[in-house]
Amino acid sequence: MEVIFLGTGAGVPAKERNVTSIALQLLEERASVWLFDCGEATQHQILHTSIRPRRIDKIFITHLHGDHIFGLSGLLGSRSFQGGETPVTVYGPSGIKDYLTISLKTSSTRLKYDLHIHEIDEGLIYEDEQFHVTAGKLEHGITSYGYRIVEKDLPGALLVDELKARGIPPGPIYQQIKKGLTIELENGDIIDGKQFIGPSQKGRIITVLGDTRSNEKSVELGKNADLLIHEATFGGAEEELAYNYFHSTSYEAAEIAKKANVKALMLTHISSRYQGSSSEVLVNEAREIFDNTYMAHDFLSYPIPKLSRGMKG
Incomplete structure (x- = not known):
């Protein structure tokens, strides 16, 4: 299980950060990749990684702002050209079906695989023998979801x-x-x-939040997670600006992580005003409240082993 950040910027692409997309590689668990959001040029970002588009079989969209969906129809089309034949399921807010149906039809894009689109509401949206995924509504200018991905407990080792x-x-x-x-x-x-049979291994939990103001639903979705991925569009001094634009500050993200008792916090969706080393201000602010905080950057890889946690990138 490994999280790869394909885009970590906010609103528009910047030189250092593309717009939002996060991949959850589940190669050992099920030989597949789950994608969370798909901003413009996500498929180009994928070219710089080991991700194979044909392995992407689930895509979770947090909300319908362009910086989170404008790369979706292009990625789905390219997947056909790159040998993808297995079905893909897209989960997202009301409107995602119209968006994809119209964009694919208008561009005469024909997929060689079955595309399933589920417009979701709060609650359990997916479950199988390995995982279950729940969605919760956050507080943004439009409907925005957070996703809690829970791996079911693994059976113990044979003695x-x-x-x-x-x-x-x-x-x-x-x-x-x-x-x-x-x-x-x-x-x-x-x-x-x-x-x-030895004791069972506790399953891992990852929480991916869409754009949001600070709110209690984020705490609920993040409870005891191994990794909480939370936006930090603005610094602590810009709390009023963040609130007015339905976003969060670094301090607010850290408060959510602390309340939720997560193991690690990853800040993403960073405003382009924080270029280069200036983004360190955000992570340093967050660490004043929650020490185990990291700053995401494009192509950062964060593996989550079964029994321990680590980061490389």
Whole structure:
């Protein structure tokens, strides 16, 4: 599980930051990539990474402002040319279906794969045997969602050494024991498979918020997350400006992280007024409230291992 930031700017592209898009690589978990927002030139940003567009099978749109969706129809079209044949599902606010249907039809873009579009509301929007995703409405000028991605707890490891100590050599029987079944051995002994499975591993949680003012829904979505991705369009001194434009400051993002008891906070959606080292002001402000804060930049990779956390980039 790895988060790759494809665009970390706010409003319009800047020299250092493209507009918003975040990829969640789930290659080990399910050999796929989930995309959160798709601003203009996202597919160009992808060319500078190891991401393969044909592996993108879910796209979650936070809201319908252009800096979060203007790259979507282009990416979907290019995916066809690049060998993508498996279905793609797009989740987003009301209006996303019209936007995609009209833009693809008007441009005569024909996809070689099935495209499913779900206009969502708050609550559970996706679940399978590995993950569930919930959405919550934030506070922005238009409908804007945050997404909470929860990995279900992973089964514990098979206690191979204990099995060998009982005289049970490796073989097909290990798969049955791994399932926790009760097994009768060749010598007539009965063993309970559950006794040979270690403790389950806690699933990981990632929260990706759309544009928003500071609000309690963000705390709810971020509760105990391994990583909270929160906008910090403005610095702490511009709280009134942030409020008027339905955005958040670095201080407000840190307060949300603290209240939600997250493990790490990543600041993104940074105004173009913060170029170069001036963006460090934002992360330093946030660390006054929440120490484990990082500043996202385009192409930053943040892996989230099963048992620990780390960053590279």
